[in-house]
Amino acid sequence: xxxxxxDHAPAENPLTPRDAAVSGLPEQAAADRLAFWAQQAGQLHWxxxxxxxxxxxxxxxxxxxxxxxxxVAYNCVDRHVESGHGDQVAFHWEGEPGDTRTITxxxxxxxxCRTANALLSLGxxxxxxxxxxxxxIPEAVFAMLACARLGLPHSVVFGGFSPAALxxxxxxxxxxLLITSDGQYRRGKxxxxxxxxxxxxxxxxxxxxxxxxxxxxxxxxWTEGRDVWWHDLVDAQPDEHTPEPFDAEHPLFILYTSGTxxxxxxxxxxxxxxxxxxxxxxxxxxxxxxxxxxxxxxxDIGWITGHSYxxxxxxxxxxxxxxxxxxxxTPHEGRHFEIIxxxxxxxxxxxxxxxxxxxxxxxxxxxxxxxxxxxxxxxxGEPINxxxxxxxxxxxxxxxxxxxxxxxQTETGAVMISPLPDGPAGKPGSAQAPLPGLSAKVVDDxxxxxxxxxxxxxxxxxxxxxxxxxxxxxxxxxxxxxWSRFADQGYYFAGDGARYDExxxxxxxxxxxxxxxxxxxxxSTAEIESxxxxxxxxxxxxxxxxSDPTTGQAIVAFVILRGGAAGTEDVAAALRExxxxxxxxxxxxxxxxxxxxLPKTRSGKIMRRLLRDIAENREVGDVxxxxxxxxxxxxxxxxxxxx
Ligand code: PRX
Numbered sequence: 001x002x003x004x005x006x007d008h009a010p011a012e013n014p015l016t017p018r019d020a021a022v023s024g025l026p027e028q029a030a031a032d033r034l035a036f037w038a039q040q041a042g043q044l045h046w047x048x049x050x051x052x053x054x055x056x057x058x059x060x061x062x063x064x065x066x067x068x069x070x071x072v073a074y075n076c077v078d079r080h081v082e083s084g085h086g087d088q089v090a091f092h093w094e095g096e097p098g099d100t101r102t103i104t105x106x107x108x109x110x111x112x113c114r115t116a117n118a119l120l121s122l123g124x125x126x127x128x129x130x131x132x133x134x135x136x137i138p139e140a141v142f143a144m145l146a147c148a149r150l151g152l153p154h155s156v157v158f159g160g161f162s163p164a165a166l167x168x169x170x171x172x173x174x175x176x177l178l179i180t181s182d183g184q185y186r187r188g189k190x191x192x193x194x195x196x197x198x199x200x201x202x203x204x205x206x207x208x209x210x211x212x213x214x215x216x217x218x219x220x221x222w223t224e225g226r227d228v229w230w231h232d233l234v235d236a237q238p239d240e241h242t243p244e245p246f247d248a249e250h251p252l253f254i255l256y257t258s259g260t261x262x263x264x265x266x267x268x269x270x271x272x273x274x275x276x277x278x279x280x281x282x283x284x285x286x287x288x289x290x291x292x293x294x295x296x297x298x299x300d301i302g303w304i305t306g307h308s309y310x311x312x313x314x315x316x317x318x319x320x321x322x323x324x325x326x327x328x329x330t331p332h333e334g335r336h337f338e339i340i341x342x343x344x345x346x347x348x349x350x351x352x353x354x355x356x357x358x359x360x361x362x363x364x365x366x367x368x369x370x371x372x373x374x375x376x377x378x379x380x381g382e383p384i385n386x387x388x389x390x391x392x393x394x395x396x397x398x399x400x401x402x403x404x405x406x407x408x409q410t411e412t413g414a415v416m417i418s419p420l421p422d423g424p425a426g427k428p429g430s431a432q433a434p435l436p437g438l439s440a441k442v443v444d445d446x447x448x449x450x451x452x453x454x455x456x457x458x459x460x461x462x463x464x465x466x467x468x469x470x471x472x473x474x475x476x477x478x479x480x481x482x483w484s485r486f487a488d489q490g491y492y493f494a495g496d497g498a499r500y501d502e503x504x505x506x507x508x509x510x511x512x513x514x515x516x517x518x519x520x521x522x523x524s525t526a527e528i529e530s531x532x533x534x535x536x537x538x539x540x541x542x543x544x545x546x547s548d549p550t551t552g553q554a555i556v557a558f559v560i561l562r563g564g565a566a567g568t569e570d571v572a573a574a575l576r577e578x579x580x581x582x583x584x585x586x587x588x589x590x591x592x593x594x595x596x597x598l599p600k601t602r603s604g605k606i607m608r609r610l611l612r613d614i615a616e617n618r619e620v621g622d623v624x625x626x627x628x629x630x631x632x633x634x635x636x637x638x639x640x641x642x643x
Contacts, residue, residue, distance in 0.1 A: 096330055155266070172472060195220065259515070260524060265477065295321050367395070384405055386429045412464065417506055455498065518553050528583065537574070
């Protein structure tokens, strides 16, 4: 089946040809995939040319551009200064309280060099891991790039994660350094950060130093000898640092993401292939013009989108970006539109959950701003419903900007499936087809490709440059999670359902495993269940994602209390707080239902399908496989009883 078809009506999304670099890509990629990737890699600066584009002999562990050596930070920063673009703005940064900072490539280079020198002064050497928990401030980018420059794999932990979540990530990676800040601005308030990270590092012997950025000026607990202020250490360093090349397969970062078990997986990405694909997809998907575009990806650096499309892809392409620290409603609901207008943003890349939030707030809010600079809109993180797609295009895109609906994952490192900016018309709600050089299929249970108009599982049937190189410290889990489901065919199982339409375009249908997608954040049911049962009042818990008009899915928990006690408002509130403490506020269940039993099969497996029916207020489906069919009546009676 030819994945990209040009024969559907061009009405909805007339993508205009813009960047000559994009045209001809599909043909080149189809002619020789590896030569195509070599050509993309060739747009980076390599200190040593590679011997082989792809070594797949140890599948599913890929090695791309073997023998090649490069420095990722040099590619993202120095080479642009050396080619005469030092005065170009790399970031228009805006803080939540309204403070701003303009960072040119020359300044970025100085800051990254200083930070790298500071990390060296702390005794770090290539291969050491660095944990980073920071708000969306420029130092977060400096820190990531300084790590990349020195070959120190970073592990960025989202600022909203709890001390317990940070601690387990630090322990898993055995990080030597933690970089954090005194506090962070959230919804107009300065919230503590260092106080939380101190709780996380109470019991992490691998951490030797904590480097602290002063952001809010709030008081912080301090451990003499271990803790160091950024402004004391980094600001005193020399501006110059000579980057050293690293092997193409040198680890660049670990990023933890949720899987189907309670334990987050440390997804490992390496240097050459990752940067090649992050840069290629960024310039191709958005039809980037580095000289004129002002690009804004709203993702937090704590997620993969922040890594690939706020830091590495855009900087490798010498992009001028906007970076914003705070929430979209602080101090008012027009904040994003004000920023778009102020900086003349031409490319805006965000998540459907935010678009639906904007819809809720009302179209008069974007209408009060001049958004005419926008020429491409991007969507990522979850399926975009056609209604949100149309609203986005109409009210943010002026009815003319094309929308690129980009499908990918933490594991894929960069975009895999997306419309092309000069491709055929977009379809609201469809990511359409793999980008040139990439390949995906929709298959049935047996791994056979399904026909047009049919649904199945999304698989990636060819290795790709930015693919994960494994799960940190757990080779077996990597094989089992991604490669065992379709082992005969050697396909990567993405965990998503998908459908081909009559044109052969791909529509993503959401996760087929026990992973939820809440506001574009990936959260596992098992992780929340284990947090709930760690509370002394809880005997058993089952969590499902119920569909929600704004957040995509909402977390609904069913719990059995110890001794079969009935629930109260206080218990539910205490359990929600407990989950927030264990994992982070993003994992707080929307609803907690206290039930006397959980529906289970004879083999003891919880039937989430039935719980989802209850959570979504539907007639409960087929109960014949339940070990005890009367359980549903018991649950129903208890819930009706108002407990
Ligand atoms: O279910 C898919 C959904 O997000 C999952 C990956 O989540 P994460 O690793 O956190 O990365 C999010 C940002 C890339 C996928 O398995 N997803 C992501 N993008 C889309 C999507 N679902 C539908 N359409 C998309 N464009």
